[in-house]
Amino acid sequence: MASPLSSSLPQLCAMGVPLDLSPDKFGFLRDTVPGEDSMDTLRDRVRDDGYLFLRGFWNRDRVQTVRDSLTSQLHQLGFLQPGTPRDEARCIPGREVGRAMGNPLDQHDPALHELVFGDHVTSFFEEFLGGPARHFDFIWFRTKGTGKGSPIHCDLVYMSRGTPNVYTLWVPLGDVPLDMGGLLMLEGSHKKSAELQTYLARDVDSYCSNHDDAAEFATGRKWWDGTLSNNPVALQERLGGRWLTAENFQLGDAVVFNMTLVHGSLDNTTDRIRLSTDTRFQLASEPVDERWIGEKPPGHVSSMKRGRVC
Numbered sequence: 445m446a447s448p449l450s451s452s453l454p455q456l457c458a459m460g461v462p463l464d465l466s467p468d469k470f471g472f473l474r475d476t477v478p479g480e481d482s483m484d485t486l487r488d489r490v491r492d493d494g495y496l497f498l499r500g501f502w503n504r505d506r507v508q509t510v511r512d513s514l515t516s517q518l519h520q521l522g523f524l525q526p527g528t529p530r531d532e533a534r535c536i537p538g539r540e541v542g543r544a545m546g547n548p549l550d551q552h553d554p555a556l557h558e559l560v561f562g563d564h565v566t567s568f569f570e571e572f573l574g575g576p577a578r579h580f581d582f583i584w585f586r587t588k589g590t591g592k593g594s595p596i597h598c599d600l601v602y603m604s605r606g607t608p609n610v611y612t613l614w615v616p617l618g619d620v621p622l623d624m625g626g627l628l629m630l631e632g633s634h635k636k637s638a639e640l641q642t643y644l645a646r647d648v649d650s651y652c653s654n655h656d657d658a659a660e661f662a663t664g665r666k667w668w669d670g671t672l673s674n675n676p677v678a679l680q681e682r683l684g685g686r687w688l689t690a691e692n693f694q695l696g697d698a699v700v701f702n703m704t705l706v707h708g709s710l711d712n713t714t715d716r717i718r719l720s721t722d723t724r725f726q727l728a729s730e731p732v733d734e735r736w737i738g739e740k741p742p743g744h745v746s747s748m749k750r751g752r753v754c
């Protein structure tokens with residue numbers, strides 16, 4: 445018999461694969477209301493859940509200002525459907541804005557910087573981490589129109605050349621209903637490091653120097669994109685846990701999660717661009733991954749490729 449939850453949900457897909465929406469396979473993230481619990485409780489929660497879903501971390505108006513700035517850039521760059529309200533961010537079929545490294549939005553947008561790197565966030569992380577905090581300088585923009593969401597992965601494989609104790613801050617820059625492709629996380633997967641050992645030991649910019657195609661990896665003509673699985677249902681069967689998302693991520697919300705939590709995003713079945721950013725924080729005293737630091741972080745460029753015998 446269909447449960448009340450699954451019977452009230454539209455079919456949801458990730459990477460084009462329909463999710464099992466029965467209550468033991470799918471659910472919603474646990475809310476954290478900022479200020480309601482002590483930092484010790486929040487730290488325990490991250491240990492248990494791998495994430496914090498901070499409802500209303502900022503006030504809506506403040507985040508709306510950032511959205512306005514980014515939708516105006518999208519408009520100027522010709523990515524929005526002409527004749528539609530800019531704030532609706534309606535996409536043009538077949539015209540993709542670009543993935544994280546190739547995204548044209550302004551990395552130095554002042555309103556965005558103030559939001560994702562400013563005092564409110566920094567003091568949160570300083571208290572959470574228990575010392576002076578720093579952020580990576582690179583901002584990952586997600587501007588996803590109709591179609592598949594982000595592949596399923598753990599962040600560790602992209603950013604583990606410093607400390608592994610890094611936290612992602614995912615910020616919806618607009619309300620994201622279920623059909624617009626919000627963040628999707630596999631419950632309890634941050635505790636599956638034994639099962640994911642081989643995957644988690646990898647680094648997207650490392651390659652086997654003794655393989656025939658080593659030169660292609662060294663120059664970046666070939667690369668492994670860090671995807672853990674293209675099939676969220678098969679992965680769930682292997683690791684257990686429910687796939688979790690929010691019924692409606694809202695302007696002002698934020699999600700913080702650790703480097704080993706398996707996640708991706710739902711497919712977007714609307715014609716509106718789901719706009720979000722993700723950025724990273726860690727203790728300033730710990731080593732940092734040089735790929736993501738500086739005025740123009742180098743990212744995955746060939747000088748950052750590392751060969752090893754495998």
Ligand SMILES: O=C(O)CCC(=O)C(=O)O
Binds near residue numbers: 721
């Ligand atoms: O927003 C998305 O589609 C993916 C986000 C993500 O992978 C992250 O925040 O680390």
Ligand SMILES: [Fe+2]
Binds near residue numbers: 597598599707
């Ligand atoms: Fe990620």
